[in-house]
Amino acid sequence: MTILTFSLILLAGSYLAGLLGSLTGLGGGVVVIPLLTLVFGVDIRYAIGAALLASIATSSGSASAYVKEGITNIRLGMFLEIATTIGAVLGALIAVYTPTNTIAMLFGGILIFSAAMTLRKKNQEVLTQGSRLSYLLKLNSTYPTTNGPVPYKLKNVGAGFSLMTLAGVISGLLGIGSGALKVLAMDTAMRIPFKVSTTTSNFMIGVTAAASAAVYLQRGYMDPGLAFPVILGVLGGALTGAKLLQKMNPQVLRIIFCVAITFVALEMIYNGYQHKF
Amino acid sequence: MKKILSKSFWNDTDVEQLVGQLLRYGVIIASGIAFLGGALYIIQHGNSGIPAYSKFVGAGAGYTTYGGILKGALALRAAEIIQLGVLALIATPILRVFFSLVAFALEKDKLYVIITLVVLSVMMTSIFGGLKI
Numbered sequence: 001m002t003i004l005t006f007s008l009i010l011l012a013g014s015y016l017a018g019l020l021g022s023l024t025g026l027g028g029g030v031v032v033i034p035l036l037t038l039v040f041g042v043d044i045r046y047a048i049g050a051a052l053l054a055s056i057a058t059s060s061g062s063a064s065a066y067v068k069e070g071i072t073n074i075r076l077g078m079f080l081e082i083a084t085t086i087g088a089v090l091g092a093l094i095a096v097y098t099p100t101n102t103i104a105m106l107f108g109g110i111l112i113f114s115a116a117m118t119l120r121k122k123n124q125e126v127l128t129q130g131s132r133l134s135y136l137l138k139l140n141s142t143y144p145t146t147n148g149p150v151p152y153k154l155k156n157v158g159a160g161f162s163l164m165t166l167a168g169v170i171s172g173l174l175g176i177g178s179g180a181l182k183v184l185a186m187d188t189a190m191r192i193p194f195k196v197s198t199t200t201s202n203f204m205i206g207v208t209a210a211a212s213a214a215v216y217l218q219r220g221y222m223d224p225g226l227a228f229p230v231i232l233g234v235l236g237g238a239l240t241g242a243k244l245l246q247k248m249n250p251q252v253l254r255i256i257f258c259v260a261i262t263f264v265a266l267e268m269i270y271n272g273y274q275h276k277f
Numbered sequence: 278m279k280k281i282l283s284k285s286f287w288n289d290t291d292v293e294q295l296v297g298q299l300l301r302y303g304v305i306i307a308s309g310i311a312f313l314g315g316a317l318y319i320i321q322h323g324n325s326g327i328p329a330y331s332k333f334v335g336a337g338a339g340y341t342t343y344g345g346i347l348k349g350a351l352a353l354r355a356a357e358i359i360q361l362g363v364l365a366l367i368a369t370p371i372l373r374v375f376f377s378l379v380a381f382a383l384e385k386d387k388l389y390v391i392i393t394l395v396v397l398s399v400m401m402t403s404i405f406g407g408l409k410i
Contacts, residue, residue: 206370227359
């Protein structure tokens with residue numbers, strides 16, 4: 001295969017990855033890793049580098065839209081970014097000492113967890129009574145609806161912060177946004193309505209990924225020949241996905257894709273177990 | 278310039294919207310540079326066989342250091358131009374954090390100025406701390 005054909009196929013594949021990542025809410029980076037390793041036989045370290053870039057591109061590209069609607073809780077995001085950026089740098093440092101097969105198996109596990117998370121029942125309730133720390137840190141806010149702004153309060157700030165550190169480590173170790181873990185921390189622990197938690201998580205993904213990306217760049221994980229088709233493809237796919245989401249509710253697609261991604265995850269785990277990475 | 282530094286400007290124009298725009302421009306610029314580099318890469322090497330991506334080489338090439346990327350991009354080498362786009366992409370969220378710092382400072386929200394400074398210094402350590410080992 002020549003570089004031209006390879007780049008074009010990778011561009012098309014990344015476009016699909018970005019589209020599916022956006023429609024299901026999994027994020028583009030998550031699909032890029034199995035695409036590169038299982039389909040193109042690329043070393044998982046190059047795949048991680050490319051996936052990080054995909055995460056930054058999709059997060060920054062779509063965050064602007066959410067910020068405009070006023071759903072993102074900037075203070076909450078900034079406070080939790082202390083946890084995710086420190087976690088991400090730690091994760092990137094641990095990655096050097098972690099065998100690639102272990103990383104592949106861990107990735108498979110996180111993939112299944114993320115797929116399950118997108119199908120879960122979402123938290124729509126708003127708390128009227130927050131914890132002491134939530135007032136101290138000014139984390140309680142409102143979000144706009146058609147019936148005017150809805151105020152919400154949050155609790156379990158400490159537990160959320162710890163879960164976010166873990167999300168950061170996973171993100172730095174595997175090169176993904178780990179949006180599922182971030183949403184888990186905000187939805188389940190801090191009891192934030194899912195509209196706010198999904199957009200705030202998306203807003204945080206870019207910052208978290210950038211924190212470990214610099215380490216990976218200098219370590220040679222980011223190959224230019226892979227970077228440009230992946231960045232352009234995933235970004236294009238994510239933009240198409242965002243447009244489609246305004247017109248349809250892809251619940252059926254989401255279920256089909258989550259089942260498919262579970263098989264992909266199992267193959268990653270199996271190959272990792274067989275030391276194929 | 279004076280207008281930009283006054284508090285009312287930041288309140289009136291809604292900083293967050295401004296920052297949202299900045300994120301979008303950052304991504305557009307980064308992908309634009311990556312596209313140019315990619316096009317050049319294909320023109321120069323399009324007909325050669327693909328590199329052995331199944332074998333990880335790691336650091337060593339010019340495009341794995343900041344200085345190397347700048348030097349190569351100025352010499353119009355395709356790989357380094359793509360990496361310049363990569364750097365622009367990584368810089369976008371960092372700029373975003375920096376602008377939040379400015380916004381919190383203008384709001385005189387000391388607590389969040391400190392929180393944002395912590396985030397910013399973690400990112401700077403990652404970028405300039407030589408943590409690549």
